[in-house]
Amino acid sequence: MTSDLSRRRLLAALAAGGVGALAACSDSGDPTPTSATDVPADTLVLRVWSRPLGEAITRAAPEFTRASGWKLQVEVRDWEDYWTSLPLDIAGGTSADVFLMNAANLAQFQVSDGLLDLSREDLPGDEAWEPQVVDLYRRDDRLWGVPMLWDVTVLLANRSLVEGAGVDPAALSFDPAAEDDPLRAATRALTADQNGTHPGGSGFDPAGLTSVGFGAVPDRAGVLGPFIAGNGGTWQDEAERFTFASPEGTAAVQYLVDMANTWHVAPPGADSAASPTLAREWFTRGRLALFQTGTYDLRVVADAIGDTLPWSVHPVVPGPAGRRPLVHGIAACAPRALAEEQDAEDGTRPRKDGAVALLAWLGSAPLQRTLAEAHLGIPAHRDARSAFTEAWTARGVDVAAALEPTPQVARPETGVRSADGTSAALPHIREAFAGTAPVPEALTEAQQAANDATA
Numbered sequence: 001m002t003s004d005l006s007r008r009r010l011l012a013a014l015a016a017g018g019v020g021a022l023a024a025c026s027d028s029g030d031p032t033p034t035s036a037t038d039v040p041a042d043t044l045v046l047r048v049w050s051r052p053l054g055e056a057i058t059r060a061a062p063e064f065t066r067a068s069g070w071k072l073q074v075e076v077r078d079w080e081d082y083w084t085s086l087p088l089d090i091a092g093g094t095s096a097d098v099f100l101m102n103a104a105n106l107a108q109f110q111v112s113d114g115l116l117d118l119s120r121e122d123l124p125g126d127e128a129w130e131p132q133v134v135d136l137y138r139r140d141d142r143l144w145g146v147p148m149l150w151d152v153t154v155l156l157a158n159r160s161l162v163e164g165a166g167v168d169p170a171a172l173s174f175d176p177a178a179e180d181d182p183l184r185a186a187t188r189a190l191t192a193d194q195n196g197t198h199p200g201g202s203g204f205d206p207a208g209l210t211s212v213g214f215g216a217v218p219d220r221a222g223v224l225g226p227f228i229a230g231n232g233g234t235w236q237d238e239a240e241r242f243t244f245a246s247p248e249g250t251a252a253v254q255y256l257v258d259m260a261n262t263w264h265v266a267p268p269g270a271d272s273a274a275s276p277t278l279a280r281e282w283f284t285r286g287r288l289a290l291f292q293t294g295t296y297d298l299r300v301v302a303d304a305i306g307d308t309l310p311w312s313v314h315p316v317v318p319g320p321a322g323r324r325p326l327v328h329g330i331a332a333c334a335p336r337a338l339a340e341e342q343d344a345e346d347g348t349r350p351r352k353d354g355a356v357a358l359l360a361w362l363g364s365a366p367l368q369r370t371l372a373e374a375h376l377g378i379p380a381h382r383d384a385r386s387a388f389t390e391a392w393t394a395r396g397v398d399v400a401a402a403l404e405p406t407p408q409v410a411r412p413e414t415g416v417r418s419a420d421g422t423s424a425a426l427p428h429i430r431e432a433f434a435g436t437a438p439v440p441e442a443l444t445e446a447q448q449a450a451n452d453a454t455a
Contacts, residue, residue, distance in 0.1 A: 043071040044354045046332075046362075047096035049082040056374045060367055068357045069349075090114045093337045097355040098362070101145050101333045103136040103412045104419035107240075109333070110144050111416055116334040118143045121356045124363050129380045132409060133329035145331025146363035149377030151295040153226050153325035153410075154402050155317060159310040161211060161289040165189040169290060169314040170401075176231060176255040176319075183317055187213025187265035190289040199264050206264035214290045215279030216259035216266035218433045220422060221412070222279075222293040225326040227252040229410035230319025240415030240454075242425065245440075245447035252319070254439045257432050269433035280304075283311075292316055294328070295402050299375040302395060313401045326410040329380060332362045378402065421450035 039045055048054045054076040061072040075096060077085065083105065089095035090109065101109070109115050119142045126134050129147045137145035157169040167186040174183040188198055190213035193205040217223055224244075225235055233248035243249070260269035267288070272278045280297060282288035284304035291301075298313075305311060316325045338352035361367055368379035372387035375395075379385055385403065392399040413422050428446035431437040437445075 039073065040071070042069075043073050044098065044351070044358050045073050045075055045096040046358065047075045047077060047082070047086070047099040049077055049079050049100060050376075051076050052374065053371065053376055056371055056376060057362075057367075060370050063366070064358065064361045068354070068361070070354045070357060072358065087112075087114070090335050090337070093335075095335045095337075097338070097351055098332050098334050098358050100148075101137070101331050102419075103328060103414055104422070106137060106144060106331075106333075107139060107414060107416045107418065110139050113336055115144045116336050116338055116352075116355070118146065118334070118359065121359070123356070123360050124381070128365075128382060129363065130329070130378075130382065132327050133331075133380045136329050136412070136414070137331045145333045146359045147329055147331050147380030148362055148368065149371060150327060150329035150380055151377055152327050152402055153222055153292060153294050153316045154399075155314040156283060156291040156293065156297075156301065157312050157314055158283065158286060158289045159312050160286075161190055162186075165289075167289075169312070172290075172317045174227070174230070174255060174317055174319050176251040183214065184259075184263065184265070187259065187290070188263070189213075191265045204264075206268075209264070209287075211287055211289060212267055212282070213265040214259060215272075215283065215288055215292055216256040217272035217276075217279045218256075218426065218430050219276070219279070219293070220426065221326050221328065222297075223256065224253065224429070225410040225412075226292065226316045226324050227256060227319065229324030229326075229408075230317070230321055231255075232319075232321040235410065236414065236418070240418065242421055242447050242450035242454075244425075245443040250440050250443050253429065253432060253443060257439055260433060261435055269435055273430035273434040294326070295378060295399070298392070298397070298399070302375075302397065311397075313397065313399050315401050315404055315406075322408065323406055324408060324410045325406055326412060328412045330377075331380075332359055334359060415454060417454045421454040424453040425450040 046057065054074045058074045065071050086095065086099060123146060130150055133147040133150045137143060137147060155169055162169055167190060172183045172186055173181060175181045188200060190211065191199055191209065192211050194208040194210055195203065197204045215223065228235060228244055228249045231248045231252040233246050233252060234243050237243045257269060260266040260272065267278055267282060279288060279291055280293065280301065283291035284301055286309050316323055334355045338355055341350060341352060363381065365381040365383040368381045368384040369387040371377065372379045372384060373391045375391055378388045389399055389403070413419055425446035428442045428449060432439045432442035
């Protein structure tokens with residue numbers, strides 16, 4: 001069981017700020033809670049927040065059972081309940097044997113002694129997994145999670161619109177300090193009102209847009225992170241303090257807000273501030289030419305579009321500092337309580353041995369190929385990466401741009417309660433897009449709120 005000190009630390013961390021939630025990597029499912037006391041001795045429990053992921057793992061579970069001798073039960077919780085119940089279950093010693101983790105919440109569990117140190121366990125070597133994802137789950141020079149899937153920001157293009165306007169999505173760039181740039185020029189050509197008039201043309205009506213150029217919306221992962229980093233700014237510094245209200249960050253967000261509210265080449269800021277999925281909806285309906293989002297959206301987009309319009313995948317739009325896609329990954333973790341269990345007197349195998357076997361399987365190439373074939377993400381295991389491209393090729397989508405090497409990337413939130421920090425910041429940033437607060441003022445207040453939430 002977890003020590004009294006560890007339990008108090010984790011409960012104190014929960015009380016201090018709660019476990020915030022960023023957007024999940026895939027669709028949430030209905031809760032299917034399982035009590036740890038009801039699980040047979042030969043059965044392991046894996047907790048996830050995605051029903052499609054849970055179903056894919058369940059289908060593959062017989063292979064794990066044949067290889068390890070352990071049965072597997074997959075428990076699905078919805079996103080909010082997942083992060084509410086997990087700290088309490090870990091603190092009480094009743095958590096699942098293995099559970100999913102995102103980078104934004106990792107530190108809070110690690111510093112509270114809630115996680116099993118995986119550095120010395122019998123797992124695939126770090127060289128087997130994508131280094132950028134491994135780094136997200138390494139703190140204090142120790143590994144706390146087994147990388148499973150990752151995603152990266154990409155630019156989706158409506159081929160009918162961009163080809164009709166003579167726009168090459170791969171040739172775009174932005175520069176807030178310039179009088180004009182390729183992205184602005186392209187989005188003017190891609191935006192039109194009900195009369196076919198483009199921004200800057202005589203009689204252009206921004207209230208009657210039939211198509212718009214770019215999804216400049218307050219989306220942390222798809223837009224804000226890559227644009228701030230592409231302009232030389234950072235979301236956080238090395239001390240894990242929020243720093244996005246820097247001159248570079250402010251200029252990048254002002255550029256995005258101007259695209260929406262001044263140049264009228266993006267969905268109206270008030271609309272996108274009120275609806276987080278607006279850009280995706282406009283893209284799947286053929287109204288938005290360029291949609292910058294994460295690969296986590298590919299399956300949703302493909303299912304929504306079907307055969308109604310041609311679309312393609314490209315690298316993110318670069319800024320003065322270059323291309324800076326945001327890379328995020330999910331990993332599998334185990335509770336530290338497993339390391340403290342006593343040897344069973346009935347001869348049953350230690351659950352820690354089973355959990356480590358399950359972690360090794362979740363991090364393996366065969367299982368991750370299965371997940372990629374179900375279009376659930378990019379495998380963290382390098383030997384399974386081809387399954388991602390092959391699965392999308394079979395659907396007629398070339399995703400090679402998602403895997404192009406990028407020297408530097410934008411990182412997701414890290415640090416204790418960093419998810420809470422971003423959650424506290426976004427309402428202020430949305431005010432800038434809605435036009436109810438100037439960008440410098442909104443970003444300053446957003447940054448203060450973020451740092452207050454993590455203090």
